[in-house]
Amino acid sequence: MRRLALRLCTLNKELLLPGRGLTQGSQNPEKQRVFHMHEACSPIHVNHGVCVRDKLREIVGVSTNWRDHMKAMEERKLLQSFLAKSQEGLPPRRMKDSYIEVLLPLGSQPELREKYLTVQNTIRFGRILEDLDSLGVLICYMHTRVHAAKMSPLSIVTALVDKIDMCKTSLSPEQDIKFSGHVSWVGKTSMEVKMQMFQLHGNEFCPVLDATFVMVARDSENKGPAFVNPLIPESPEEEELFRQGELNKGRRVTFSATSLLKMAPSAEERTTIHEMFLNTLDPKTVSFRSRILPPNAVWMENSKLKSLEVCHPQERNIFNRIFGGFLMRKAYELGWATACNFGGSRPFVVAVDDIMFQKPVEVGSLLFLSSQVCFTKDNYIQVRVHSEVASLESKEHMTTNVFHFTFMSEKEVPLVFPRTYGESMLYLDGKRHFNSMSVPVKLRKDCSEAP
Numbered sequence: 360m361r362r363l364a365l366r367l368c369t370l371n372k373e374l375l376l377p378g379r380g381l382t383q384g385s386q387n388p389e390k391q392r393v394f395h396m397h398e399a400c401s402p403i404h405v406n407h408g409v410c411v412r413d414k415l416r417e418i419v420g421v422s423t424n425w426r427d428h429m430k431a432m433e434e435r436k437l438l439q440s441f442l443a444k445s446q447e448g449l450p451p452r453r454m455k456d457s458y459i460e461v462l463l464p465l466g467s468q469p470e471l472r473e474k475y476l477t478v479q480n481t482i483r484f485g486r487i488l489e490d491l492d493s494l495g496v497l498i499c500y501m502h503t504r505v506h507a508a509k510m511s512p513l514s515i516v517t518a519l520v521d522k523i524d525m526c527k528t529s530l531s532p533e534q535d536i537k538f539s540g541h542v543s544w545v546g547k548t549s550m551e552v553k554m555q556m557f558q559l560h561g562n563e564f565c566p567v568l569d570a571t572f573v574m575v576a577r578d579s580e581n582k583g584p585a586f587v588n589p590l591i592p593e594s595p596e597e598e599e600l601f602r603q604g605e606l607n608k609g610r611r612v613t614f615s616a617t618s619l620l621k622m623a624p625s626a627e628e629r630t631t632i633h634e635m636f637l638n639t640l641d642p643k644t645v646s647f648r649s650r651i652l653p654p655n656a657v658w659m660e661n662s663k664l665k666s667l668e669v670c671h672p673q674e675r676n677i678f679n680r681i682f683g684g685f686l687m688r689k690a691y692e693l694g695w696a697t698a699c700n701f702g703g704s705r706p707f708v709v710a711v712d713d714i715m716f717q718k719p720v721e722v723g724s725l726l727f728l729s730s731q732v733c734f735t736k737d738n739y740i741q742v743r744v745h746s747e748v749a750s751l752e753s754k755e756h757m758t759t760n761v762f763h764f765t766f767m768s769e770k771e772v773p774l775v776f777p778r779t780y781g782e783s784m785l786y787l788d789g790k791r792h793f794n795s796m797s798v799p800v801k802l803r804k805d806c807s808e809a810p
């Protein structure tokens with residue numbers, strides 16, 4: 360019963376991929392077991408997150424109890440023999456092979472709402488980040504399915520949230536939500552996944568969010584890289600998506616190579632910083648050291664907020680590390696509070712970009728999050744959240760992620776001014792992230808998001 364319910368709730372193969380004219384592959388053995396999750400699950404068990412995650416647990420073969428986790432990992436070692444020696448040894452897949460849809464029936468099943476609800480009767484975006492992360496991994500498991508093996512020999516982890524753009528449409532906790540997505544590009548061991556989210560308006564599901572993630576395949580024990588199936592585009596639209604994936608990879612390499620941690624700012628950026636510096640000199644003293652804020656401005660250091668999380672086993676992913684979605688939710692909520700505190704009104708998120716998962720977070724770690732406003736313009740607030748971990752034993756801190764969120768406030772916000780050279784680099788980095796946002800969304804009250 361449980362198994363059937365999972366398939367029903369995660370794999371709705373007969374629906375069209377919106378705007379792309381794709382349908383799920385017909386040779387898929389699961390095709391007949393289609394849909395409406397609330398027909399199959401009892402209301403208590405109907406939860407989008409639970410269903411997708413249970414499906415992932417089944418694919419990876421993990422324990423549901425922490426006390427059994429070592430045994431389950433031992434069992435996964437036996438799957439090493441199913442790993443391909445080369446990418447050519449794996450059957451190519453089509454985009455439709457990984458295409459899935461997942462329903463989050465907030466409207467039709469009100470008991471689901473609590474988990475997603477903010478006090479302003481909007482949807483918690485942090486929960487959506489968690490759902491996207493689980494969904495992205497599940498999509499990659501669809502792409503890499505090994506029909507001969509009961510469990511997948513691959514450990515698929517989130518490497519990067521390349522981009523999440525919010526559309527204008529409002530997110531109501533009282534209407535059903537649908538997610539869809541598929542693999543859009545593959546490298547040797549990495550896969551780009553495109554996901555969309557829709558919300559029911561009348562009888563129609565309207566797009567509310569676009570997301571691009573990069574997932575990386577690792578071996579059964581998550582210790583080394585593992586090859587993924589090639590991807591064959593089948594139409595001009597799919598070829599364009601694939602080409603875009605290739606360009607995205609190139610863009611990421613360039614962005615990283617020109618990072619301010621590696622390279623000096625451009626002449627234009629240096630001018631910006633110097634002008635800001637001149638704007639903060641006290642005309643009475645004319646000293647390099649005597650700095651005052653211009654009107655309607657805040658020192659960057661005064662925008663900071665910090666938090667600490669103890670990473671309990673409950674927050675683990677299928678590989679017994681801390682779930683990336685949980686890290687994103689915590690970072691997002693701190694970032695939202697930072698923007699709220701800074702702007703003086705409830706902001707809503709318009710874009711998330713370039714969240715790199717540099718290191719896994721071990722269960723039992725202490726997670727230190729530090730958030731600050733690093734750039735503002737009109738109603739926009741660019742927030743950067745830095746996360747690092749330390750184990751209780753070693754006390755040595757290590758960066759695991761840097762998160763970038765773009766918020767929009769209801770009213771114009773103060774300017775943020777860097778005081779030190781390091782802060783100036785944060786300012787320029789924030790400006791670069793802000794400028795990379797696709798299309799700044801116009802302020803609309805009905806579009807509000809809260810954490």
Ligand SMILES: CCCCCCCCCC(=O)SCCNC(=O)CCNC(=O)[C@H](O)C(C)(C)COP(=O)(O)OP(=O)(O)OC[C@H]1O[C@@H](n2cnc3c(N)ncnc32)[C@H](O)[C@@H]1OP(=O)(O)O
Nearest residue numbers: 516517518519546547548549676677682683716717718719
């Ligand atoms: C049970 C309930 C929960 C269910 C949840 C299920 C979802 C689980 C998903 C997760 O929670 S995962 C947890 C969050 N993510 C992590 O902890 C990952 C932490 N980071 C790492 O482990 C490594 O940095 C990573 C494996 C991602 C990369 O390792 P390396 O730096 O050694 O990678 P390498 O240089 O060997 O490159 C391997 C591939 O990754 C690609 N890559 C690496 N970093 C990248 C990046 N930042 N962006 C894009 N691509 C990247 C790289 O281009 C290359 O692609 P190709 O093989 O196709 O050429």
